Amino acid sequence: MTQWIAACGVDDVDEEDVLPFQHDGVDYAIYRSPDDTFYATAGHCTHERELLCDGLVMDRVIECPKHNGRFDYATGKALGAPALVDLRTYPVKVENDTIYIGV
Amino acid sequence: MSTERAMVVVGAGECGARAVFELRDAGWTGPITLVGAEDVHPYERPPLSKAVLTGDAAPVPVRDADALREADVEFVAGVAASDIDRDRNELVLADGRRIPYERLLLATGASARRLPLFGVSYLRSQADALALRDRLRPGARVGVIGGGFIGLELAASATARGCAVTVVEAEPRLLSRAVPAEVAAVVADRHEQAGVDVRCGTGVAAVRDRGVLELTTGETLDCDVVVAGVGAVPETALAKNAGLAIDNVENGVRVDDRLRTSDPDIFAAGDCCSFPHPLYGRIRLEAWRNAHDHAVTAARNLLDADEPHTAVPWFWSDQYDLNLQIAGLPDAATSEVVRQRSDGVETRFGLGADGTLLSAAAVGTGNAVAKDVRLAEMLIAARAMPDPASLADPDTALKALLRAAKSTPQPA
Numbered sequence A: 001m002t003q004w005i006a007a008c009g010v011d012d013v014d015e016e017d018v019l020p021f022q023h024d025g026v027d028y029a030i031y032r033s034p035d036d037t038f039y040a041t042a043g044h045c046t047h048e049r050e051l052l053c054d055g056l057v058m059d060r061v062i063e064c065p066k067h068n069g070r071f072d073y074a075t076g077k078a079l080g081a082p083a084l085v086d087l088r089t090y091p092v093k094v095e096n097d098t099i100y101i102g103v
Numbered sequence B: 001m002s003t004e005r006a007m008v009v010v011g012a013g014e015c016g017a018r019a020v021f022e023l024r025d026a027g028w029t030g031p032i033t034l035v036g037a038e039d040v041h042p043y044e045r046p047p048l049s050k051a052v053l054t055g056d057a058a059p060v061p062v063r064d065a066d067a068l069r070e071a072d073v074e075f076v077a078g079v080a081a082s083d084i085d086r087d088r089n090e091l092v093l094a095d096g097r098r099i100p101y102e103r104l105l106l107a108t109g110a111s112a113r114r115l116p117l118f119g120v121s122y123l124r125s126q127a128d129a130l131a132l133r134d135r136l137r138p139g140a141r142v143g144v145i146g147g148g149f150i151g152l153e154l155a156a157s158a159t160a161r162g163c164a165v166t167v168v169e170a171e172p173r174l175l176s177r178a179v180p181a182e183v184a185a186v187v188a189d190r191h192e193q194a195g196v197d198v199r200c201g202t203g204v205a206a207v208r209d210r211g212v213l214e215l216t217t218g219e220t221l222d223c224d225v226v227v228a229g230v231g232a233v234p235e236t237a238l239a240k241n242a243g244l245a246i247d248n249v250e251n252g253v254r255v256d257d258r259l260r261t262s263d264p265d266i267f268a269a270g271d272c273c274s275f276p277h278p279l280y281g282r283i284r285l286e287a288w289r290n291a292h293d294h295a296v297t298a299a300r301n302l303l304d305a306d307e308p309h310t311a312v313p314w315f316w317s318d319q320y321d322l323n324l325q326i327a328g329l330p331d332a333a334t335s336e337v338v339r340q341r342s343d344g345v346e347t348r349f350g351l352g353a354d355g356t357l358l359s360a361a362a363v364g365t366g367n368a369v370a371k372d373v374r375l376a377e378m379l380i381a382a383r384a385m386p387d388p389a390s391l392a393d394p395d396t397a398l399k400a401l402l403r404a405a406k407s408t409p410q411p412a
């Protein structure tokens, strides 16, 4: 069953950017796309487990800060070497200006 | 021996080992031979002065052992190529074997520059790193000659192992080659904080028996280990003997913007070559990303893609908890703009006389500087001429400057 966790306020994430979130010792990354939609993925790159929240968001792509592995954060799809394994994604809902992720 | 058209790569380092996979990715289904003088599987050099030297990690392969087999690459390890028979398009190995090539890629890299001194160790290969690691025992007195990247990473790793480290640098400051003074100063402070004795403006006159360093200041320094990081020399012997053009300024194998040597069937890439860059003129780089980027361009051009190499140079170094990154070449710039973020991270941008962004350098802990330097790299690639005041203002997003640059056609 999906458990909804309040992660942050909508204003905490800048447009076309990423925010780190931790729950139960697990790292997540929360994104706000240029068209103002929110997404959530696992917090670590699937290549060498670097934290993605220090990476660069361009359009719908997050790039790992260490070796430039790239992922579509909306679908989790890995976009080529060194990122070869897809990123896990989580459902997101917004209620009263609060972002909830389903874990 | 096969008479089928073959791609042959000399040098199984970062660049050569990447290039064979790029050849497959670019669609080459014929034979590929990779010849490496070292008797080991291709490995990454950057960790050798970092986690491998501290003992925190084992050496890392460029790609794992199965990958070479799956890509159907014939890997000849532990044999150097000794000659190129250009009349017959054959590579000659030290053991006498001849390998016919349709196209040949020289990815022979560089080796550590030697000093005319006895009793000094160097760090370039995995074997160097493993031998050195065993000698860096807690309490050992380590004398590092050279305050460049290799010397400083060595100093940080030896300190982590509990050694007492002295760095001797002939220039008045650390990292005097290609790093802005203010960035180098942050690095110098961190070393002093860690207890490293940093002596700039000091040369080494001689190494006496039993590791006694005689300095140009007249002082002597007792060391258990003496190791030098004083630059690298490109491996050009093979090319030179074969009569290929060598650049007389950068000393590398001279190639054009397609990475082609003076022989149309032979290309050169990575640390060993001197190449023309659209922004920086003729350069030779010693950098991991460049070796990788060159491998991509060279592999495609071996297969007649006829594409110029235009990637923006990028370099990083890790020392202690510090991460330093440089996009572009700071030496090429004529003016500087500093952008100071509210969290203290400072990025130093270099601009050319016409206002074109040419470089960005920053140092910080963890991945703090990664995003800004990456955006700077994209701005440089877009030939951006950002307004200096906007560039300096942390409230102007670099992304906005990038968007503006991409929507303004730049002069060709």
Ligand SMILES: Cc1cc2nc3c(=O)[nH]c(=O)nc-3n(C[C@H](O)[C@H](O)[C@H](O)COP(=O)(O)OP(=O)(O)OC[C@H]3O[C@@H](n4cnc5c(N)ncnc54)[C@H](O)[C@@H]3O)c2cc1C
Binding pocket: B010, B011, B012, B013, B014, B015, B016, B035, B036, B037, B038, B044, B045, B046, B047, B048, B049, B079, B080, B081, B082, B107, B108, B109, B110, B123, B124, B125, B150, B235, B238, B269, B270, B271, B272, B285, B286, B287, B288, B289, B291, B314, B315, B316, B317, B318
């Ligand atoms: C200790 C260390 C730390 C580094 N850290 C960083 C870093 O933090 N960041 C960064 O950007 N860069 C770093 N670098 C630089 C980076 O590793 C090099 O730029 C990169 O390895 C160059 O790749 P290459 O394939 O051109 O050359 P190399 O990796 O030197 O490979 C060349 C290979 O060719 C072989 N060879 C030479 N001649 C012959 C021949 N005749 N026949 C057969 N084989 C031959 C050599 O044995 C060697 O294995 C570091 C380098 C070292 C040594």
